[in-house]
Amino acid sequence: MSDYLLEIAKNPYAKQAIRTLGLPIPLPPTLRRADGADVPKSLTGQQVVIGGEGLLADVVGAAATAAGAEVLTESERAHALVFDASDLRCTADLAKLHAFFHSKIRQVSTHGRVVILGRPANKERDPIVAATQRALVGFTKSLGKETGRKAITANLLTIAEGAEDRAAGALRFLLGQRSAFVSGQALNVSLTAKGEATDLNHQPLAGKVALITGAARGIGAAIATRLGQEGATLILVDRPEGQEGMGALLDAFEGTSLALDLTDADAAERISAHISETTGGVDILINNAGVTRDRTIAKMSADWWNLCLGVNLEAAIGLTETLRPKLLRKNGRIVHISSIGGIAGNPGQTNYGASKAGLIGYAEALVGKVSRRGVTVNCVAPGFIETAMTAAMPAVPREAGRRLNALSQGGQAQDIADAVAFLASPGAHGITGHTLRVCGLHLAGA
Ligand code: NAD
Numbered sequence: 001m002s003d004y005l006l007e008i009a010k011n012p013y014a015k016q017a018i019r020t021l022g023l024p025i026p027l028p029p030t031l032r033r034a035d036g037a038d039v040p041k042s043l044t045g046q047q048v049v050i051g052g053e054g055l056l057a058d059v060v061g062a063a064a065t066a067a068g069a070e071v072l073t074e075s076e077r078a079h080a081l082v083f084d085a086s087d088l089r090c091t092a093d094l095a096k097l098h099a100f101f102h103s104k105i106r107q108v109s110t111h112g113r114v115v116i117l118g119r120p121a122n123k124e125r126d127p128i129v130a131a132t133q134r135a136l137v138g139f140t141k142s143l144g145k146e147t148g149r150k151a152i153t154a155n156l157l158t159i160a161e162g163a164e165d166r167a168a169g170a171l172r173f174l175l176g177q178r179s180a181f182v183s184g185q186a187l188n189v190s191l192t193a194k195g196e197a198t199d200l201n202h203q204p205l206a207g208k209v210a211l212i213t214g215a216a217r218g219i220g221a222a223i224a225t226r227l228g229q230e231g232a233t234l235i236l237v238d239r240p241e242g243q244e245g246m247g248a249l250l251d252a253f254e255g256t257s258l259a260l261d262l263t264d265a266d267a268a269e270r271i272s273a274h275i276s277e278t279t280g281g282v283d284i285l286i287n288n289a290g291v292t293r294d295r296t297i298a299k300m301s302a303d304w305w306n307l308c309l310g311v312n313l314e315a316a317i318g319l320t321e322t323l324r325p326k327l328l329r330k331n332g333r334i335v336h337i338s339s340i341g342g343i344a345g346n347p348g349q350t351n352y353g354a355s356k357a358g359l360i361g362y363a364e365a366l367v368g369k370v371s372r373r374g375v376t377v378n379c380v381a382p383g384f385i386e387t388a389m390t391a392a393m394p395a396v397p398r399e400a401g402r403r404l405n406a407l408s409q410g411g412q413a414q415d416i417a418d419a420v421a422f423l424a425s426p427g428a429h430g431i432t433g434h435t436l437r438v439c440g441l442h443l444a445g446a
Pocket of ligand 1: 219260288339383386388389
């Protein structure tokens with residue numbers, strides 16, 4: 001389903017006509033995304049201006065330089081501003097945020113990035129320090145809403161003390177083109193998952209096995225493509241109708257497929273047997289398969305309720321619990337595809353909202369059970385993404401869902417895949433128990 005405003009915005013004649021006629025039509029910016037596999041120095045040619053006096057600025061400067069960026073303290077034009085706010089300890093200190101961004105925000109080029117660095121507020125014992133660090137969340141979200149019309153994203157990266165050497169992967173993701181539809185998010189880097197953090201920024205998934213459910217089309221196919229591009233061997237799972245889509249992916253990438261319905265009682269066991277016979281284990285598990293069956297609760301049949309909960313939540317939990325003890329390898333990655341519908345709720349989606357919120361609760365509780373093996377578990381919560389699922393929505397809610405975010409457009413399946421590829425990478429070892437919204441800073445949800 002094409003976005004007519006984006007199409008107009010791409011056409012210089014139509015754009016000029018709208019300007020000349022003074023029509024009040026806000027044209028969304030065309031987001032810049034990266035194609036193909038990640039390149040080793042993905043920030044090459046980008047000027048990153050770093051400010052602030054905290055201890056994180058040096059770590060971050062080194063990470064940005066290693067990724068190819070030119071790191072500066074002053075510049076007339078910059079691709080990105082990074083402000084180290086980790087040393088802000090009292091509310092008066094917040095004036096430093098104002099001073100830095102007031103003078104520099106206009107220097108950021110279209111498609112640029114803002115990253116603010118802090119410490120996790122919920123780990124602070126001193127209420128004043130906690131208030132000060134938590135203020136960074138509201139500041140970041142508001143700034144992202146101001147800068148979105150220029151396709152500039154703003155995100156907060158909090159780094160726990162001692163986890164500084166785990167932050168490079170997250171920084172590269174937030175500064176690069178893989179996060180074009182991620183804004184207003186607060187990512188936390190912690191020491192929770194045991195083991196060494198390795199930050200490989202080239203073919204990071206070579207030698208890894210990735211299992212993706214619902215892989216035949218839409219977001220699942222995009223995830224399979226990205227993980228395949230980064231070197232993973234794929235195990236694709238979808239319903240029998242998805243054979244053709246999975247076949248097309250396996251023409252391009254190494255791997256196998258399994259056609260089954262995830263709600264079948266023996267589905268998880270059949271998947272286990274397939275893994276045992278082929279790769280012997282998996283490193284990455286992506287629970288992506290999902291369905292909507294929308295009706296207000298008074299009109300919703302028990303069948304629709306059960307189907308939505310069965311595919312979206314029960315099958316994801318069942319598969320994870322079956323693979324976790326023996327087949328999920330050390331330093332593994334689990335990502336559940338949730339939804340902003342599971343954070344904010346939607347009328348007509350009590351079943352869907354419950355299932356997607358359930359995934360978030362499951363991920364958070366699973367952290368304690370898998371961290372000692374170095375496994376991380378996270379959710380990605382897409383906002384409005386242009387796929388067959390959203391093309392089937394009625395026109396008015398579809399248009400509202402698409403526009404009500406800071407970037408005034410729907411995301412692409414690739415945006416979700418880029419976020420998943422990041423969370424599945426060795427460089428995301430510090431991020432666990434998190435729900436990353438990929439929604440262009442949608443109005444719905446936290
Ligand atoms: P889609 O309908 O295009 O693809 C879903 C895939 O899951 C299909 O290939 C389908 O065959 C498979 N599937 C469904 N039920 C299955 C079952 N019982 N057994 C095996 N496979 C099954 O949907 P999409 O838009 O690509 O969404 C992918 C995920 O992203 C879903 O979990 C969805 O809830 C979530 N999501 C999508 C959006 C969006 O805007 N498109 C927003 C938020 C969350």
